[in-house]
Amino acid sequence: MPQRVSIFVTCIVDQLFPNAGMAMATVLERLGFSIDFPEAQTCCGQPAFNSGYRDEARTVASHTLKVLEGADYVVVPSGSCTSMMSHHYEELFAPGDARHHAAERLSPKIYEFSRFLTEVAQVEDVGARLETVATYHDSCHALRELKIKEAPRRLLANVKGLDLREMDAAEECCGFGGTFSVKFPGVSGGMARTKIDSILRTGASTVISIDSSCLMQLQGAISRAGLPIRTMHLAEVLASR
Amino acid sequence: MTAREAILRDVRRNLGRAEGATPPPPPEPRIRIPEVSREDRIARMLERVSALAGKTLHARSAGDAVEYVAARTAGQTAVASNAPFLRQIGVTELPGVQSGFTDERNLREACASAEIGITSADYALADTGTLVMMASPAEARLVSLLPPVHMAIVPAERILTGLDELFSLHPLPASETSSMVLITGPSRTADIEQILVRGVHGPGEIHVVVVD
Amino acid sequence: MSTTFDRKIDATLSDPRLQNAIYKATGRLMSHRKIAVDSDVLPEFEELRTQANAVKRHTIENLDWYLEQFERNVLAHGGHVHWARTGTDVADVILGLAKSRNASLIVKSKSMTTEEIDLNERLEHHGLESVETDLGEYIIQLKHERPYHIVAPALHLTRYDVANVFEKKLGVENETEIENQTMIARRVLRDKFLRADIGISGANFLIADSGAVALVENEGNARLTTSAPKVHIAVAGIEKLIPRAQDLATFLKLLGRSGTGQPLTVYTSFLSGPRREDEVDGPEEFHVILLDSGRTKLLADPDKRQSLYCIRCGACLNHCPVYRKIGGHSFPWVYSGPIGAIITPQFHGVESEPGLPFASSLCGACAEVCPVKIDIPKILLELRADVKASEKRHAVNEAERAVFRTFAYVASRPKLWQRATKLAARLGPRGQGYLKKVPGFMNVGPVRAWLSQRDLPAPAEKSFREMWKERGR
Known part of the structure; x- marks a missing residue:
């Protein structure tokens, strides 16, 4: 049904x-x-x-x-x-x-x-396939207000071809924070770069999150630094075949 | 209006409380005392003190304890507190050890120049490797504070599991002493570049001798 | 329109040595805490936090009652209680006591409350020598600075900075070994302890049922301050109360672990009154000065009065990604980090530094580690609303308000929203990924601020709405 x-x-x-x-x-x-x-x-x-x-x-x-x-x-x-x-x-x-x-x-x-x-759907394997080394970024509101920590990781663990590596600063803020990112650009940018350092230590080429705003912040800083890393929303990973 | 009246008035006004209104009962204090055997308490106490860079001895007899203290105090000056236990086991009779101070000025001068301070302790807390010192005629404050080395000799039966047991035995320490001090390891600082240095103001070397 | 706050932030961000020092020091404190509160070591940690929050809530909600109980018990043990509405009142009490006892030298142990009211400066102004004895506090007093961090006041300084100030102030030449520097301070301060007439401490807790002051520390300077001089004066904010000595079993387990990762700090002193008749040493007089200085004002707001639960462990600073970038001295008052960001505007008014509640990504790391569970992000949001309400009253920041009014107007009218977003998307070069720059006329305001640090995503080729329509649903 x-x-x-x-x-x-x-x-x-x-x-x-x-x-x-x-x-x-x-x-x-x-x-x-x-x-x-x-x-x-x-x-x-x-x-x-x-x-x-x-x-x-x-x-x-x-x-x-x-x-x-x-x-x-x-x-x-x-x-x-x-x-x-x-x-x-x-x-x-x-x-x-x-x-x-x-x-x-x-x-x-x-x-x-x-x-x-x-x-609700009670699935952990959606039949996705994506060949990549990836790391997952916990977005703050999902992690601390909604207590979402394991769900995305379990879903990613079932994606064929995906090598998921935890970063040491997975739970640290990316620095976006809405208008914070433009009210305090130097601080916000610095936070993004600190986060990216942690991403780099995993050797991942893909950063996955469930929040596009975090990904916009991270991709913006990654692109500025000219690093060969892409960001993907969890949905895009799970839709890959 | 005095400052006292003004502050209490503002507190009441901003909380919407009437003067003298009895508050609802506070949450029950959270006191949990685990069952821990005597041997485990001793072992845990000594393990915690060692982890804090304290030196430890589990003395099987009073004689062993005194021998240990004698070895450390040999050729040095020491002040022992007036704890009856120290006198009983003979620590106060050791060469170089001064004891029996009842006058503050003399005590202070002795402690300020002594290399070692020797005390007992009212209790020890196994959980954290802590000595509990209650100021009294038997235990002055300065003996465990001024000399660079502190040796505490504690009968094994005074080792409690932790803070909860201490505050369960002494729900109102103020009714017994003006000063209860918990000592957990040697004095330390990490205020410059987070580098640990021991003995900044209090004793940098601490010995805990547990006596059966 | 850069403010002092912005300028201090920029100065900190552009100092690589300082950046590294802050990041390393806070990182170390974070990892120490993590080990100390791990559920293997302390399975009851969450329960303790809940208990601490409940006890603090109860005490603050009935504060007048506990203040009076505390006072009665201090008097019963032969101590004195003084009430101070302001920092000036505190100084007056101390000056009065010093004068009548012919005192000239005061030793002090670390206290944020006395930092808050600039007590040393006030006392020195009247010819008293008031010496900080915590090593970090001593160093920053010699440098005439404010503490950089609630529990690590000299976090920003290196051994070379210390060598410099010791050379200037103590005449010690070129001593850059940290251990030696520490021992120099020990010698200088030991002499002060033994000569001091008065010892001033703060209070980590005031215990109502005991009339006692609890102090936690690692160095032993608080013990010396409260044991050696004839007079001990504790200066404490009225919010420091807890009902019972037994509550310490909860709070002591949280405080050291949250601050530095220590199950207990080296020394915990529980002090009630002057020395008793038969005790050999200890102070002959015991005074507690209860300070308001804005605290009663904070009680007025039921949502925000939880700010007064704080036990000053510093965990929120260590875990705050913003503090870790901007450090302690960027903040406008002695209290820095998330706790500073919520209490400063409440003590001094939101107008005093309207940018402060906005200097947060609202990541919530502070609330996650707070041992007494203060909901800091919620209070920041409340304060942001207070700032905007104040701006509206004073007709400032009109342009921003117009933007948000327009946003709300458009976002509540779907047809208009669709037209507006379509139009906005056309302004930019669509579907070109991340842009390094934009045409000059667009490189203003928030766009410019964004581009100062990061590339900017161009609007998508087609919006989701357009793609969804094309799919024929």
Whole structure:
């Protein structure tokens, strides 16, 4: 029985990394899910929330709550945006507010992609194949707010041809942090370079994450340094055959 | 209005508490005392002290303990505390060892020039290799503090498992002494380039002798 | 529009030696902590954190009651309690005590609270000699600097820096061996300890049911400070209270492990009152000065008052990837790192350094290691909202606010959002991967800031939305 899942692709995947979104849809379809892409989706509102603009974050959150209202499952190719919707939406609205209840109802239906695969679809081997030496970067919000640590690693362990190597600083922040990356560019860039040093020590040629924003930060710094390393979203790896 | 009144007023106002309102009961203190045999406590105590670069001896008799102290104090000046245990086993009779100070000035002068300070301990904590020193007529503060070497001679039955057992036996140390000090290894610093140096202010050399 | 904060950050980032020193020192403290809290060694670590958080919450929520209980018990043991609303009040109490006892030399053990109120400067201004005795603090006092780190105050200095300052201030020529430098300090300070009239300490904990002050340290200088002089004065923030001596069984297990990876620091002193009648040595007078200096203000906000749970272990600094880049002296106050970033704006107002709560990637490493479970990222987010509310009130940063207002307007109108994102994508060279540069008219603001460090992804050839439509769903 093919279940219906809604996907929330995030603004950054929509505009900059659509292949990650398409790959996520492909993997879900191969597993027999039917995909719903609510057209009215925009952004989760995190940029405003993290910048201290609570009213503006509420405006965007209200919209997103409406867009995702009837969904059974919402699958998101990002730990950070998932956390915004499943953890912070409730904080934005007072307990008596109807939108607070809407956020409470939505929260358990929202899944970051790797967690959806291992917990709802209950698969760890999606039949992917990719010949590469890779390392996995824990994105901070997935790791510390959503407690996602093992799911992506288990999925990657089952990708044929993929040699997964842990880096010593897997849990260290890449330095993106949304507007932090442009408010404190020197610090943010320095953090990216420290992370890249750890990546280099693994000998990996591919860096994998479940957050495109981290990958944008890392690929931007890798490209600036002229290093022969590519970044891939987990979905792109799992869609490879 | 005094500073006291002003501070208490601000605290109450900002917490929304009425003056003198009894708080709800605090969370129960977390005290867990594991069952550890006497032999294991001794072994653990000595192992922890050694790991901290302390020197250790498990003395099978008081005589062995005194012999060990005599070897270290030979040709040196030492001050022993007034702990009855030290007198009983004969440490205070060793050559070069001064003891029996009841006057602070004399004690301070002796400790400031002595090479070795000898004490017993009220307890030892096996978990962490810690000596528990409660200030009293028997144990002055400065004996374990001023000389560059500290030797502690502790009867084996005073070794507790750890902090939980100590605070379970002494829930209110303040009712017994004005100063309870826990000593875990030699004085140390790593303030310059994180390089470890022992003996910066307190004793850089520590001996723990456990006596059966 | 670069601020002092920005300039200090840039100076630290561009000093390779300093970068290396900060990274190595914090890295070492991180790995020591990791070993000490490993579940094989300490299976109850998480339980201890939960307990510590619950005890601190309870104490702070009923602080007035515990302050009074503490005071009663100090008095019962023959000690004195002084209440101080400000740093000036603290100095006045000490100056008064010094004058009536003809004191001129004060030895001090390490205390962030006295750093916070510039106590040494205040006392020296009145002709007293006040000497820091923790090795790191002594060195930075000689250099007239502030501590670089809560538990490692001289983290930023090398043995050569120490040699220089010892040459200038102590007349010791060219001594660059760390062990020798340490022994020089021992000799100089031992003499001070034995001559000092007053010893001033901070307090790691104030124990209400005992009227006691607990101090943790490794060097023995706090023991000497509180044992040798005739008068011991402890200066402590009112938030340092815990209800019972038995609570130390929880807090001591967390503090040393979180700070330096030590199951217990070398010395833990539990001090209650002056020496008792039959004790041979110890201070004849015991004073505790309870300091407010902004703390009561922090209590007003139920979400943020948890900031006062902090036991100053320094773990959040060591684990903060931002601290590890910008170091301690970039921060505007004596408290640095994540804990500094949340308490500084609450003590001094968010306007004093509006950039501070934003100097974080919100990675959450601080909250993960905090032994008392302060939710630092949540408080940072609250403070960011406070900064924006304040900016709105004062009509500053209007341009940024307009950007976010527009963002919210557009992102809540899907048709407009689609048109706008399409238009924005057309501005850039689509589908060209990562760009090293962009046309001059675009190389401004955030784009320029991004490109100063990294290449910038060009908009995709087609958006996800377009690709999805083309698939014919």
